[in-house]
Amino acid sequence: MNNIFKFSFYIFLTLAFAWLAFVVGAKNQYGDLEPTAESLEEDGSIAPDADLFPKAMSGLAQLGAKEYLSLGCATCHTQQVRSEEAGFDVERGWGKRPSVPRDYILQDEVLLGHNRVGPDLTNVGLREYSNEWLHQHLFMPQSIVEGSICQPSPFLYETFDESEENTIETTLDGQQIFIKPSLRANRIVAYLESLKQDYELPEIAFSESIDDADLVAEATDTNESATEDSDTAFPTWLASQMDSGKDIYQKLAPGGGMCVTCHMPTGLGNKTAGIPPLAGSDWVLGDKERLIKISIHGLMGEIEVNGEKYIGAMNGFGQTLAAPLDDNQISDVLTYIRNEWGNSASSVSAEEVAAVRDEYKERPITQMWTTAELEKNPASD
Amino acid sequence: MKKTSEQHIDQSAKLAFSFFIASAGLWLLAAALLAYIAAAKLTDPLFLASWEIFTYGKIKIIQANAFVYGWGGNSIFAVSLWIIARLSQSLIRGSTFLIFAGTVWNLAITFGLFGILDGYMLGHELLEMPKEVWPALFVSYLVISFLILVVFRSRKQSTTIAPQWFIVAALIWFPCLFIFAWSGLEINPGRGTLSSILSIWFGQNIIWLWLTPVALGCAYYIIPSVLNRPIDKYYLAIFGFWCIAALAPWSVVHHLEGGPVPMWVPAIGTVMSIAMVFPIAVASTNFHSTAFQDISRVWNYLPLRFVIFGTLSYTISSYIGVIFSLPAVAKLTQFSIINEFHFNQRVYGFFSMIIFGIVYHILPQITGREIGTAAKNFHFWTSAFGVFAILLAYLIGGLTHGVLAQQPSLEWVTVIESVKPYFLITEYAFIILGFSQLVFVLNLWKVLVPNPFACCDSGAKQKTA
Numbered sequence: 064m065n066n067i068f069k070f071s072f073y074i075f076l077t078l079a080f081a082w083l084a085f086v087v088g089a090k091n092q093y094g095d096l097e098p099t100a101e102s103l104e105e106d107g108s109i110a111p112d113a114d115l116f117p118k119a120m121s122g123l124a125q126l127g128a129k130e131y132l133s134l135g136c137a138t139c140h141t142q143q144v145r146s147e148e149a150g151f152d153v154e155r156g157w158g159k160r161p162s163v164p165r166d167y168i169l170q171d172e173v174l175l176g177h178n179r180v181g182p183d184l185t186n187v188g189l190r191e192y193s194n195e196w197l198h199q200h201l202f203m204p205q206s207i208v209e210g211s212i213c214q215p216s217p218f219l220y221e222t223f224d225e226s227e228e229n230t231i232e233t234t235l236d237g238q239q240i241f242i243k244p245s246l247r248a249n250r251i252v253a254y255l256e257s258l259k260q261d262y263e264l265p266e267i268a269f270s271e272s273i274d275d276a277d278l279v280a281e282a283t284d285t286n287e288s289a290t291e292d293s294d295t296a297f298p299t300w301l302a303s304q305m306d307s308g309k310d311i312y313q314k315l316a317p318g319g320g321m322c323v324t325c326h327m328p329t330g331l332g333n334k335t336a337g338i339p340p341l342a343g344s345d346w347v348l349g350d351k352e353r354l355i356k357i358s359i360h361g362l363m364g365e366i367e368v369n370g371e372k373y374i375g376a377m378n379g380f381g382q383t384l385a386a387p388l389d390d391n392q393i394s395d396v397l398t399y400i401r402n403e404w405g406n407s408a409s410s411v412s413a414e415e416v417a418a419v420r421d422e423y424k425e426r427p428i429t430q431m432w433t434t435a436e437l438e439k440n441p442a443s444d
Numbered sequence: 445m446k447k448t449s450e451q452h453i454d455q456s457a458k459l460a461f462s463f464f465i466a467s468a469g470l471w472l473l474a475a476a477l478l479a480y481i482a483a484a485k486l487t488d489p490l491f492l493a494s495w496e497i498f499t500y501g502k503i504k505i506i507q508a509n510a511f512v513y514g515w516g517g518n519s520i521f522a523v524s525l526w527i528i529a530r531l532s533q534s535l536i537r538g539s540t541f542l543i544f545a546g547t548v549w550n551l552a553i554t555f556g557l558f559g560i561l562d563g564y565m566l567g568h569e570l571l572e573m574p575k576e577v578w579p580a581l582f583v584s585y586l587v588i589s590f591l592i593l594v595v596f597r598s599r600k601q602s603t604t605i606a607p608q609w610f611i612v613a614a615l616i617w618f619p620c621l622f623i624f625a626w627s628g629l630e631i632n633p634g635r636g637t638l639s640s641i642l643s644i645w646f647g648q649n650i651i652w653l654w655l656t657p658v659a660l661g662c663a664y665y666i667i668p669s670v671l672n673r674p675i676d677k678y679y680l681a682i683f684g685f686w687c688i689a690a691l692a693p694w695s696v697v698h699h700l701e702g703g704p705v706p707m708w709v710p711a712i713g714t715v716m717s718i719a720m721v722f723p724i725a726v727a728s729t730n731f732h733s734t735a736f737q738d739i740s741r742v743w744n745y746l747p748l749r750f751v752i753f754g755t756l757s758y759t760i761s762s763y764i765g766v767i768f769s770l771p772a773v774a775k776l777t778q779f780s781i782i783n784e785f786h787f788n789q790r791v792y793g794f795f796s797m798i799i800f801g802i803v804y805h806i807l808p809q810i811t812g813r814e815i816g817t818a819a820k821n822f823h824f825w826t827s828a829f830g831v832f833a834i835l836l837a838y839l840i841g842g843l844t845h846g847v848l849a850q851q852p853s854l855e856w857v858t859v860i861e862s863v864k865p866y867f868l869i870t871e872y873a874f875i876i877l878g879f880s881q882l883v884f885v886l887n888l889w890k891v892l893v894p895n896p897f898a899c900c901d902s903g904a905k906q907k908t909a
Contacts (some may be wrong), residue, residue, distance in 0.1 A: 065603055065604050067593065067597055070609075070612065070613075071612075071616050074613045074617060074689055075616070075620055077690050077693060079624075081645070085642065085697060085709060086642055089634075089641060089709065090634050092706055093638075093706060094634055094635065094638060096635075132565060134499055134502065135500065135502050135504060136501055138500065138501045138505065143703045145701070145778075146702045149701050149702025149778075151775070151849070151852070154850075155849070155850075155852045164636055164705060165636070166636075166704060167635075170636065172567050173640050175700075175703060175704070177699055177779055178779055178783055178784075179780065179849065180860065182856045205489060205490065208857055209857070210857045210860070210861050212487075212489045212860055212864070213489065214499055214500040214501065215493045216496075216499065217494055218496040
């Protein structure tokens with residue numbers, strides 16, 4: 064005890080042991096969980112056509128998670144359904160099953176929380192709240208839930224006396240008013256709508272206390288609302304562009320871009336195969352003209368994305384894949400990749416694509432760009 | 445002869461001590477105001493609702509940070525500086541560095557809190573301040589604790605005693621905790637709920653391994669020195685110390701019971717929390733069986749009254765804490781406002797009360813001036829009452845909350861309606877505590893920064909003395 068160095072060393076050790084166990088131990092145990100199918104084949108493999116869970120949130124919802132965090136909603140709301148031995152959460156209807164570690168692996172912000180002044184929100188996306196209700200609630204919970212102490216966020220809305228485009232009717236102090244959600248409010252609501260653990264995993268099945276018939280009904284319900292969700296989260300014009308973009312991104316048949324085969328459903332690419340990520344990429348979020356050029360003619364050579372170097376080549380989609388993409392399709396898929404996986408940037412219009420195509424119509428369609436060329440030739444945006 | 449050397453030491457510590465405790469006072473007031481706003485927003489959610497910076501989540505978080513790092517940090521520096529210097533019988537050197545680093549510390553917290561208000565909150569418990577301020581906090585902390593540890597190294601007596609273990613350990617634990625947490629949360633973040641384990645580990649350990657040991661160290665220092673009798677069963681103290689060191693880092697994760705983490709994590713936590721009865725019993729025996737031998741002195745010497753209030757509340761509430769970590773009970777109360785009980789008891793009922801006491805003990809020795817008895821008594825009684833009211837409200841409220849939450853048939857708002865009266869009590873209690881602390885801080889400042897004439901006067905007096 065009398066030698067400060069020895070003493071410091073011992074008390075350092077006391078911490079280090081606990082840290083090693085909890086961090087290194089736990090990381091080894093479940094740090095490399097991956098999305099998986101609801102149930103595995105007999106040999107433990109994943110069926111090739113199986114849907115994988117958990118699914119990544121939409122880009123809008125991921126941004127919503129950040130807003131939710133920054134407003135401190137987690138001081139009152141947890142996001143964990145406790146196991147049935149440890150709590151009453153399933154009984155209370157807060158989830159169809161307890162949460163497991165795998166449910167959270169794709170979330171940037173894991174907000175388990177440990178105070179429940181408000182109800183648990185793990186599955187708030189499964190409750191039958193309309194998009195409007197969630198906005199009304201976010202704006203002023205007291206106006207629709209009497210006696211609520213959920214914190215109002217009127218600063219996220221513009222208020223009007225008359226109905227206008229994209230406004231939602233609600234009441235404030237007993238008076239009818241109309242509110243227009245800001246981008247931030249839309250993000251939060253998209254996030255809330257995306258909160259759902261409505262799938263089973265090999266390690267956890269739905270709790271038995273839940274009626275089977277209920278479950279089927281609810282499952283179809285949620286599927287419907289899931290497709291609706293992405294619509295309602297964006298303004299209509301953007302939503303349709305996003306939908307079609309997503310389609311092109313994923314489609315392997317003519318009319319599709321097959322992007323998914325290389326850049327993966329997560330937008331994270333594949334480092335070992337030399338495929339750069341699209342999520343968070345400057346190339347995607349930055350200068351539009353440059354992005355359009357890459358899309359039309361393709362790209363080859365060394366490229367640095369998110370601080371990592373990749374070498375490879377990608378054909379332009381202006382040239383024949385299965386069938387070339389037209390201006391509309393390119394603008395849709397670019398809009399989509401600029402707003403998915405946490406990306407958020409302005410949309411790309413067909414006119415912009417047409418303008419670039421026109422400007423470089425002399426360039427052979429098969430001549431891919433190199434990064435050197437693109438940098439030498441800084442485009443004006 | 446000995447007396448003058450003590451005066452020398454006090455003189456060398458005066459500047460840095462005054463700086464830290466004066467800043468601590470300001471943070472305490474800020475935290476008290478924020479605590480009131482947060483409590484008021486629970487009873488009336490429309491209070492200040494139209495400003496984003498006053499939204500409950502942000503206020504609540506910056507309150508905790510202002511309290512722990514602002515008030516807690518500064519007062520830890522102040523009291524450990526003085527106690528270590530006194531026990532080592534060596535002078536404090538490098539006051540300018542201490543004050544410079546202290547200024548950086550305070551500025552960094554200020555920026556951090558504004559960062560949170562501006563929307564840059566991180567999602568880790570008590571690490572919510574934005575990334576950018578942490579290097580500044582960390583480096584200024586290292587400078588301060590290094591200068592204190594240098595004093596400890598140059599001590600006249602090579603054997604060490606309990607207050608030194610606790611305080612030195614706390615000084616060293618904080619940077620270790622920070623490095624561990626930071627490496628796993630920001631430098632090489634794990635996916636999914638791995639970060640949640642680490643976040644709760646850090647947030648709880650800051651209280652258990654930083655605030656708690658300093659307060660225990662203060663109690664181990666002041667009780668024998670004022671009562672002039674050795675700590676009863678002192679041989680147990682070392683056992684208590686190593687128990688805390690060995691158990692606390694494991695026990696804190698019991699808060700994850702039932703959550704989406706490997707089962708063994710909360711299971712270890714629960715076992716270790718139960719084992720915590722040993723160190724609690726040790727500290728309690730040491731303090732109380734010593735203090736109760738001369739209870740009239742404890743009662744009459746106000747600093748000691750504060751300290752014993754703190755140690756009693758530590759004992760009682762820690763036992764309550766152990767009970768609430770039992771799985772059967774945790775099932776009900778794990779996420780209820782019982783958590784507020786734990787937090788407030790630790791930072792107000794235990795840590796702050798002991799710091800108040802120790803500050804009242806040190807001030808006259810360092811400045812040669814006393815705070816009026818009436819003010820001190822007012823401070824004691826209002827604090828004691830306020831803390832008591834808050835703890836009781838959160839305890840009963842937490843039980844109500846937990847029991848009702850378990851009834852699936854009750855709407856959630858109904859559950860909350862029945863907890864509201866307790867929120868109202870805490871709101872009033874925070875007002876009382878706010879006034880109590882205002883009196884404390886005003887008097888503190890008056891003693892530390894008297895008008896210039898009084899200053900020369902007392903300086904002259906000290907010289908002649």
